[in-house]
Amino acid sequence: MSKTHLINDGIRYDGRRLDELRPIKFQLGILNNADGSAYVEWGRTKIIVGIMGPREAHPKHLAMADRCRVEALYRMATFSVGERKSPAPARREHEISKVIKEALEPAIFVELYPRATIDIYAEVIQADGSTRCAAISAAALALTDAGIPMRDLVCSVAVGKVEGQLVLDVMDEEDKQGDSDMPVAMMPNKNLVTLIQMDGLLTQDEFNRGLELAKRGCMEVHKKQKEALEEHFKKSMNSEMEEA
Amino acid sequence: MPTNFEPRQLVVPGTILAEGKYNPGMNTYKEGEHIFASVVGLAELRNETVNVIPLRGCYMPYVDDVVVGKVVEVISTAWMVDIRAPYEAVLFAKEFLSKPLNTMKEDARSYLDIGEMVIAKVISFDRTRSPSLTTREQGLGKIQRGTVIEVDFTRVPRIIGKKGSMISLLKKESGCQIFVGQNGRVWISGKTRDEEAVVAQAIRKIEAEAHTTGLTDRIQEYFLKMKQGA
Numbered sequence: 001m002s003k004t005h006l007i008n009d010g011i012r013y014d015g016r017r018l019d020e021l022r023p024i025k026f027q028l029g030i031l032n033n034a035d036g037s038a039y040v041e042w043g044r045t046k047i048i049v050g051i052m053g054p055r056e057a058h059p060k061h062l063a064m065a066d067r068c069r070v071e072a073l074y075r076m077a078t079f080s081v082g083e084r085k086s087p088a089p090a091r092r093e094h095e096i097s098k099v100i101k102e103a104l105e106p107a108i109f110v111e112l113y114p115r116a117t118i119d120i121y122a123e124v125i126q127a128d129g130s131t132r133c134a135a136i137s138a139a140a141l142a143l144t145d146a147g148i149p150m151r152d153l154v155c156s157v158a159v160g161k162v163e164g165q166l167v168l169d170v171m172d173e174e175d176k177q178g179d180s181d182m183p184v185a186m187m188p189n190k191n192l193v194t195l196i197q198m199d200g201l202l203t204q205d206e207f208n209r210g211l212e213l214a215k216r217g218c219m220e221v222h223k224k225q226k227e228a229l230e231e232h233f234k235k236s237m238n239s240e241m242e243e244a
Numbered sequence: 245m246p247t248n249f250e251p252r253q254l255v256v257p258g259t260i261l262a263e264g265k266y267n268p269g270m271n272t273y274k275e276g277e278h279i280f281a282s283v284v285g286l287a288e289l290r291n292e293t294v295n296v297i298p299l300r301g302c303y304m305p306y307v308d309d310v311v312v313g314k315v316v317e318v319i320s321t322a323w324m325v326d327i328r329a330p331y332e333a334v335l336f337a338k339e340f341l342s343k344p345l346n347t348m349k350e351d352a353r354s355y356l357d358i359g360e361m362v363i364a365k366v367i368s369f370d371r372t373r374s375p376s377l378t379t380r381e382q383g384l385g386k387i388q389r390g391t392v393i394e395v396d397f398t399r400v401p402r403i404i405g406k407k408g409s410m411i412s413l414l415k416k417e418s419g420c421q422i423f424v425g426q427n428g429r430v431w432i433s434g435k436t437r438d439e440e441a442v443v444a445q446a447i448r449k450i451e452a453e454a455h456t457t458g459l460t461d462r463i464q465e466y467f468l469k470m471k472q473g474a
Binding site: 116151188 | 254256257258259260273275282283284298299300301302330331332371372398
């Protein structure tokens with residue numbers, strides 16, 4: 001079996017440098033029926049996120065008296081990958097749903113909406129690696145679009161080890177043939193990490209350098225998030241607002 | 245110490261707004277020495293207090309708010325009412341009829357059925373139970389005629405205007421009865437459907453251009469144009 005070389009002279013398979021993100025484009029408010037929504041194109045990864053809520057929790061016994069419940073549902077479309085993806089929820093989708101929920105929950109002021117629930121739905125239209133990172137970053141924007149109070153945005157990016165070198169923003173081929181994959185999500189203004197996972201192995205030193213690389217990547221994602229928010233809400237902010 | 249923003253600057257959740265002596269106002273929070281924004285909106289400073297005027301949000305009920313609600317469920321002696329909040333409100337029969345409802349003789353549906361709308365006041369809400377409503381006051385009760393439109397809840401202050409300036413303009417120019425619920429539903433009642441449609445369109449315009457200057461003048465112009473057209 002011949003392996004394609006993924007890195008040649010510090011240039012990756014798709015022409016990126018080792019510490020370079022793929023082109024990322026966020027869009028807000030794309031759905032009418034959801035309370036908040038966002039769409040992201042992250043290289044060839046495409047995801048739609050819709051937010052429902054805060055609304056009354058159903059079934060009622062799941063409601064919590066002192067805070068709001070946050071639920072995430074990550075799903076891959078049948079046509080999102082090369083081979084047909086079975087429409088039944090797979091183990092991986094359950095895992096990523098849980099991870100998305102736990103990455104975003106620390107940012108949300110859940111105590112403001114006792115007994116209620118906020119549902120986050122992420123639909124992967126096309127998958128090309130780092131889907132959980134793209135989903136988390138887009139979900140933070142969708143939550144903002146829904147007007148849900150948050151401590152900070154959450155931005156996320158994955159770092160991987162490919163052919164012995166650390167790379168930022170792992171794409172599908174690198175994920176499959178690489179040695180290691182480490183998605184990180186953080187609240188950028190707080191410098192707090194809300195998610196860190198690792199597949200494969202990294203040495204202590206590689207881990208530390210990888211985390212620094214991921215933090216820098218997250219800051220770049222955060223910049224894109226802010227740009228998207230500013231573009232979307234520009235209409236509302238032109239000139240000064242009159243006293244209401 | 246200066247603040248970290250220009251007046252009316254667009255801020256997003258997590259933006260650091262100020263540090264030190266300032267107080268956190270609406271849609272902000274303080275952690276350590278810093279004040280952060282918690283929603284997307286326009287930042288402003290008023291008497292040492294930092295506020296963010298929200299551009300997005302959902303209605304949270306407060307006692308004494310007057311809202312426009314839609315009946316979604318009838319239970320024997322009460323109605324469950326959607327008030328566009330995270331929680332359904334309850335309207336007890338005695339708060340609507342001013343007398344107990346005799347369920348042996350009459351059906352709650354004969355007074356108020358699913359889909360019908362009411363103008364009602366929030367009488368209790370404390371986060372441990374659902375908000376409850378009353379219609380036992382002047383101007384409240386079942387909506388019998390007219391149109392109800394839904395607007396973004398964050399635009400309600402703009403539709404009412406400074407000291408009610410915008411709403412009085414709408415009423416004066418159209419001759420319609422208009423009521424703006426705190427939850428972002430507006431009841432419009434005119435002589436004809438066309439009159440109501442003109443007001444609804446004006447309100448849509450206010451909603452879209454809520455954060456721009458000279459809006460009152462433009463609404464005045466709009467009515468002038470409509471009158472000339474008619």
